[in-house]
Amino acid sequence: MGIQEIATVTGLSKATVSRALRGLPSVAETTVDHVRRVADELGYVPSSAAAGLATGRQRAVGVVVPVIDRWFYAKAIGGVDVELRRAGYDLVLYNLGGPGGDRDRAFRRSMLRHRVDALVLLSLVLDETERSELELTRHPMIVIGGPAPGLRNVGVDDVAVAATAVGHLLGLGHRRIAYVGGQDEAGMNVAVPYRRRDGFLGAMAAAGLHVPPSWLADGRFSFAGGVAAGAMLLGGSGTGSASVAGSGSASGSAAGCGSASVSGRPTAVFCASDEMALGVLLAARRLGLRVPDDLSVIGIDGHEYGAAVGLTTVAQDPEAQGRVAARAVLAEVDGARPEAVPPAPATLVVRGTTGVPRG
Amino acid sequence: MGIQEIATVTGLSKATVSRALRGLPSVAETTVDHVRRVADELGYVPSSAAAGLATGRQRAVGVVVPVIDRWFYAKAIGGVDVELRRAGYDLVLYNLGGPGGDRDRAFRRSMLRHRVDALVLLSLVLDETERSELELTRHPMIVIGGPAPGLRNVGVDDVAVAATAVGHLLGLGHRRIAYVGGQDEAGMNVAVPYRRRDGFLGAMAAAGLHVPPSWLADGRFSFAGGVAAGAMLLGGSGTGSASVAGSGSASGSAAGCGSASVSGRPTAVFCASDEMALGVLLAARRLGLRVPDDLSVIGIDGHEYGAAVGLTTVAQDPEAQGRVAARAVLAEVDGARPEAVPPAPATLVVRGTTGVPRG
DNA sequence: GTGAAAGCGCTAACAA
DNA sequence: TTGTTAGCGCTTTCAC
Numbered sequence: 016m017g018i019q020e021i022a023t024v025t026g027l028s029k030a031t032v033s034r035a036l037r038g039l040p041s042v043a044e045t046t047v048d049h050v051r052r053v054a055d056e057l058g059y060v061p062s063s064a065a066a067g068l069a070t071g072r073q074r075a076v077g078v079v080v081p082v083i084d085r086w087f088y089a090k091a092i093g094g095v096d097v098e099l100r101r102a103g104y105d106l107v108l109y110n111l112g113g114p115g116g117d118r119d120r121a122f123r124r125s126m127l128r129h130r131v132d133a134l135v136l137l138s139l140v141l142d143e144t145e146r147s148e149l150e151l152t153r154h155p156m157i158v159i160g161g162p163a164p165g166l167r168n169v170g171v172d173d174v175a176v177a178a179t180a181v182g183h184l185l186g187l188g189h190r191r192i193a194y195v196g197g198q199d200e201a202g203m204n205v206a207v208p209y210r211r212r213d214g215f216l217g218a219m220a221a222a223g224l225h226v227p228p229s230w231l232a233d234g235r236f237s238f239a240g241g242v243a244a245g246a247m248l249l250g251g252s253g254t255g256s257a258s259v260a261g262s263g264s265a266s267g268s269a270a271g272c273g274s275a276s277v278s279g280r281p282t283a284v285f286c287a288s289d290e291m292a293l294g295v296l297l298a299a300r301r302l303g304l305r306v307p308d309d310l311s312v313i314g315i316d317g318h319e320y321g322a323a324v325g326l327t328t329v330a331q332d333p334e335a336q337g338r339v340a341a342r343a344v345l346a347e348v349d350g351a352r353p354e355a356v357p358p359a360p361a362t363l364v365v366r367g368t369t370g371v372p373r374g
Numbered sequence: 375m376g377i378q379e380i381a382t383v384t385g386l387s388k389a390t391v392s393r394a395l396r397g398l399p400s401v402a403e404t405t406v407d408h409v410r411r412v413a414d415e416l417g418y419v420p421s422s423a424a425a426g427l428a429t430g431r432q433r434a435v436g437v438v439v440p441v442i443d444r445w446f447y448a449k450a451i452g453g454v455d456v457e458l459r460r461a462g463y464d465l466v467l468y469n470l471g472g473p474g475g476d477r478d479r480a481f482r483r484s485m486l487r488h489r490v491d492a493l494v495l496l497s498l499v500l501d502e503t504e505r506s507e508l509e510l511t512r513h514p515m516i517v518i519g520g521p522a523p524g525l526r527n528v529g530v531d532d533v534a535v536a537a538t539a540v541g542h543l544l545g546l547g548h549r550r551i552a553y554v555g556g557q558d559e560a561g562m563n564v565a566v567p568y569r570r571r572d573g574f575l576g577a578m579a580a581a582g583l584h585v586p587p588s589w590l591a592d593g594r595f596s597f598a599g600g601v602a603a604g605a606m607l608l609g610g611s612g613t614g615s616a617s618v619a620g621s622g623s624a625s626g627s628a629a630g631c632g633s634a635s636v637s638g639r640p641t642a643v644f645c646a647s648d649e650m651a652l653g654v655l656l657a658a659r660r661l662g663l664r665v666p667d668d669l670s671v672i673g674i675d676g677h678e679y680g681a682a683v684g685l686t687t688v689a690q691d692p693e694a695q696g697r698v699a700a701r702a703v704l705a706e707v708d709g710a711r712p713e714a715v716p717p718a719p720a721t722l723v724v725r726g727t728t729g730v731p732r733g
Numbered sequence: 734g735t736g737a738a739a740g741c742g743c744t745a746a747c748a749a
Numbered sequence: 750t751t752g753t754t755a756g757c758g759c760t761t762t763c764a765c
Contacts, residue, residue: 065758067423424742
């Protein structure tokens with residue numbers, strides 16, 4: 016069952032068998048063939064634990080996610096996985112399980128057990144304790160999606176992305192543009208929503224446009240939240256507020272308030288995620304608004320559903336970001352010293368939900 | 375850095391330290407306290423590799439998925455994760471990466487490396503080689519979502535689920551019911567689509583109703599596929615066929631063909647997944663059909679988006695299924711002998727997309 | 734090009 | 750209650 020059997024059968028030593036199996040040089044070709052064949056016949060399977068103990072390398076990297084059932088995270092994990100697999104590494108998934116999942120134990124108990132050689136953190140906001148605890152492991156680390164203090168990060172330039180979206184709308188002639196953002200309780204990097212909102216506000220200000228506070232709605236980065244925010248923004252007689260039954264507490268920061276019709280209805284809505292944009296689209300339809308004639312909607316992400324309904328968006332590629340992150344930590348594991356990663360690309364994809372306003 | 379340091383510092387033996395750290399009985403309370411304190415001070419972190427080598431237990435279970443970025447899989451993984459975490463096990467993710475991802479290597483190279491103590495397979499169809507290869511590892515195994523030859527499985531009774539959906543439609547007075555199913559190229563257990571279709575056909579036959587072949591459409595278990603299938607089924611002048619640009623080859627089995635209007639338009643569509651149902655809804659809207667007056671739509675799953683748009687569905691709980699599966703393999707790892715798992719619950723959730731036909 | 738021997742950090746009998 | 754002694758299966762000097 017172990018390397019020893021092969022040694023006995025082939026009449027070689029464990030050392031040579033080990034070398035042959037790993038394809039090291041300085042092993043006769045004939046020997047390699049022989050060993051390989053015998054190993055196959057015996058159904059030999061190396062023990063990663065033993066190898067790990069001996070080398071100190073586990074050939075595995077940990078991926079820490081706030082939750083898994085989100086478009087961005089799932090895609091990014093897929094990307095990380097691809098590169099890991101290619102390099103012969105396994106992927107150990109650490110799911111924090113959203114706001115409720117006791118992070119503490121997860122962090123201490125498992126992640127630090129030398130089970131992995133590096134860590135990829137998805138959209139995580141670490142507190143001081145967590146950071147120092149992780150740093151203590153001396154593992155290469157990188158964050159995907161949103162800046163993290165003291166750590167390398169890969170992701171789009173959120174401010175620029177927001178500016179691109181607003182630029183598209185302005186180019187079409189829109190002046191009355193609302194924003195749907197908010198905090199994502201499920202765990203997205205807190206900085207991201209702020210940066211997108213700031214990008215929006217900045218671009219609007221640069222164009223000399225005013226945005227009434229009630230046009231900054233909270234869509235909680237979810238589809239349902241988008242529906243509610245859209246109803247509030249678009250219906251003078253909206254559902255009342257942007258919060259949805261059973262949704263728990265809404266983050267206060269970017270929440271809209273009061274009636275939305277401060278100066279009539281917006282002609283365009285910029286949503287900080289496609290999921291929210293889809294929700295706004297649904298709300299608009301329920302109100303009988305025609306898109307894009309009565310209302311233009313643009314999102315961020317490049318979600319598949321958006322493509323199917325013709326949603327204009329600023330697309331990013333989380334899978335590619337995952338691949339980049341994986342390559343970066345793997346390189347670091349192999350001794351390369353960490354270099355900053357350039358911002359990930361994001362591209363405007365114009366489809367049917369944006370057009371010139373015909374209010 | 376290791377157990378040894380603690381031993382030296384405390385003046386105890388490695389054995390006692392090990393016992394204390396693991397909370398075994400027969401260690402003086404004082405000793406335990408002392409050891410724990412010193413371990414903390416030293417920032418001691420156990421090595422799972424060493425422990426694994428010594429015990430033969432890795433305290434990790436592998437989860438094999440066809441792809442991660444699917445509602446069902448993501449939810450199920452989350453469920454597995456919860457139980458694993460609770461038991462102090464890590465989750466190693468093996469992503470087959472869909473149709474393109476060379477499964478072979480993944481299987482051989484990684485999954486069998488003694489890195490995990492058990493395997494949870496999501497909706498997998500294994501060929502003979504794979505099965506025997508996996509069986510060879512003697513790891514406890516279980517499959518989620520769809521029967522697998524020779525393996526325990528947890529999941530809903532797909533035939534019954536389909537019958538429930540059809541029963542709801544029949545109860546409302548529908549007689550002209552179409553079906554959207556098809557094969558899921560991304561990796562869902564091939565048996566599932568067949569069982570749902572058979573459940574549909576069986577229930578229809580039992581009601582003495584005929585289903586023209588053209589009313590069995592292929593929605594490829596995706597949103598876009600559902601849009602296409604809906605267009606074909608509902609529009610005399612549909613998009614032409616149920617295949618979508620860039621979708622690659624459609625599975626032949628359940629594909630609709632020719633004009634759908636064999637005997638007029640169906641008054642209801644039963645979709646084998648919520649994602650497809652959402653697509654059909656979109657197609658219906660594009661054709662100007664009112665739901666549920668002109669058309670009723672029901673799906674299977676309990677997808678969040680469905681809830682937001684008011685989709686009637688037969689909901690299942692993949693997360694719960696994941697938890698059940700995890701508990702089952704963990705028990706087996708702990709020496710319990712495998713018992714068959716009862717079918718997972720599925721419940722009819724009536725919302726706004728189904729109603730009495732008013733054609 | 735190959736072998737012998739010494740660990741990697743922990744657990745598990747068996748003693749004491 | 751605690752210590753001693755062997756390993757777990759592999760890698761890795763250092764010889765040959």
